[in-house]
Amino acid sequence: MKALQSPWLAPLQTTTARFAQHWRASRLPVFLHWWRRELIACLPRRWRERLESSNQEHLLHWHEGALRHAAEYADSTATAPARRQVLLMPCEQVLLSRVQLPLAASAQAHAALVFEMDKYTPFKAAQVYFDTLRDPREDRTRPVFELTLVVALRERIDAILDEAARSGLRIDAIDALDRDGARLHVNLLPTQRRPQELHPARRLRRRLIWLAASLLLAAMLMWVHNRQLALDAMNAEVAALRNDTQQIQGLRQQLNERLDTGRYVQTQKTLALSRTALLRELTACIPVDTWLEQLDIDAQGTLTLSAQSSQAGDLIGKMKTCTDLRNLQFQGVIQADASTGQDRLNLTAHLGEERHAPTPDTP
Structure with missing residues (x-):
C-alpha cells in the first residue's frame, strides 16, 4: 500500500x-x-x-x-x-x-x-x-x-x-x-x-472554516433566491399589466365600434330629416296638376324625378321657387301620355350645399 x-x-x-x-x-x-x-x-x-x-x-x-x-x-x-x-x-x-x-x-x-x-x-x-x-x-x-x-x-x-x-x-x-x-x-x-x-483547536478552526463557507454559500443562495422571487414578482406584474392592456384595447375597440355605430345612426337620422324637409319643399313648389312617379337623389346631390303634368312647359318656372334646387332642366323630350291625357317628363336638378354636404359627424 x-x-x-x-x-x-x-x-x-x-x-x-x-x-x-x-x-x-x-x-x-x-x-x-x-x-x-x-x-x-x-x-x-x-x-x-x-x-x-x-x-x-x-x-x-x-x-x-x-x-x-x-x-x-x-x-x-x-x-x-x-x-x-x-x-x-x-x-x-x-x-x-x-x-x-x-x-x-x-x-x-x-x-x-x-x-x-x-x-x-x-x-x-x-x-x-x-x-x-x-x-x-x-x-x-x-x-x-x-x-x-x-x-x-x-x-x-x-x-x-x-x-x-x-x-x-x-x-x-x-x-x-x-x-x-x-x-x-x-x-x-x-x-x-x-x-x-487534528488537534482539538485545529478541529475547531476547521469547523469554523466550514461553518463560514456554509454561511457564505447560504448567503449566496439566499441572494439568488431573493433575486428569483423579485424576478417572479416582476414577471407577474408585467403579465398583469399586459392583461390590463389587452382589456383596455378591447374596451377601446368596443368603444370605437359603438362610436362608429352612433355616427352612422346620426348620419342616417340627419339625412332622413334633410330629405323630409326636401320633400316638404317639393310638395309646396310643385303645382297640383303635376304627379310624381319617381324621385331619386344620388350621393353627389343630383335630383332626378319623373312626373306627369298638364303644363309641362311651365313646370321649371314654377319649381324655381324651391330654394334648395339649382340648375333645373329637362332630361330628354316631353311625351304625351294617351292614357292620362298629360305630358310625361324627366327633370334633373342639383341640391344646395346645405342639403347634400356631409355633416361633421358623417364617417
Whole structure:
C-alpha cells in the first residue's frame, strides 16, 4: 500500500512543507494568534477553560539518552489522550545557525536549505532533520532575509522515536531549547511521522472554516433566491399589466365600434330629416296638376324625378321657387301620355350645399 501511495504522496508532502514555510515567513500567523487570543478572552469562563485545556501540551524531556518522566507521562496519557505530546531537545543536541537568503527565495526557503545544507552545517540534508524560524519584525525592505536554522541529526531523532514507540508513547512534535532554556517553537519531527489526526483547536478552526463557507454559500443562495422571487414578482406584474392592456384595447375597440355605430345612426337620422324637409319643399313648389312617379337623389346631390303634368312647359318656372334646387332642366323630350291625357317628363336638378354636404359627424 505504501508503494502505491508514494508516487503522489511525496509531491504532496513537499508542497505542504513549502506552504508551511511560506506561512511561517508571513505576518499573518502573528496577527491570527493575537486575534485568537482576543476572541478567546471574550468567551465565558467555562468555554475559555475548556479551550485552554484542549490546547495544553504535555512536555517530555530528553536527558542523558532517555525520556524523563516517561512512566508518569504514560500514566497521564490514559486520562488525557487528547493532549499534544511534545518532546523538548536540549540545546546541546541541536545545531543553531543564522542563515541569510535572498528575498526572492522566501517562498522556497525549505528547498533552498535542502540544496545548500552542507554550506551552513557540517552535514548533508539526508543526514539531518531541520526546521527554521523567521523574525516577523524584520525589515521587509531589505533584499535579503534571515532565518534561524535548527538542525538535529537524523539518526538521533530516529532513535528517540523508536524508543518512544517501544515505551508506548506517542510523540506529536519535537521542539528544541535555546541556550537560555526557552522553547524555539519548531518541529523537528519528520513529516511522514507526524500524526494525521487534528488537534482539538485545529478541529475547531476547521469547523469554523466550514461553518463560514456554509454561511457564505447560504448567503449566496439566499441572494439568488431573493433575486428569483423579485424576478417572479416582476414577471407577474408585467403579465398583469399586459392583461390590463389587452382589456383596455378591447374596451377601446368596443368603444370605437359603438362610436362608429352612433355616427352612422346620426348620419342616417340627419339625412332622413334633410330629405323630409326636401320633400316638404317639393310638395309646396310643385303645382297640383303635376304627379310624381319617381324621385331619386344620388350621393353627389343630383335630383332626378319623373312626373306627369298638364303644363309641362311651365313646370321649371314654377319649381324655381324651391330654394334648395339649382340648375333645373329637362332630361330628354316631353311625351304625351294617351292614357292620362298629360305630358310625361324627366327633370334633373342639383341640391344646395346645405342639403347634400356631409355633416361633421358623417364617417
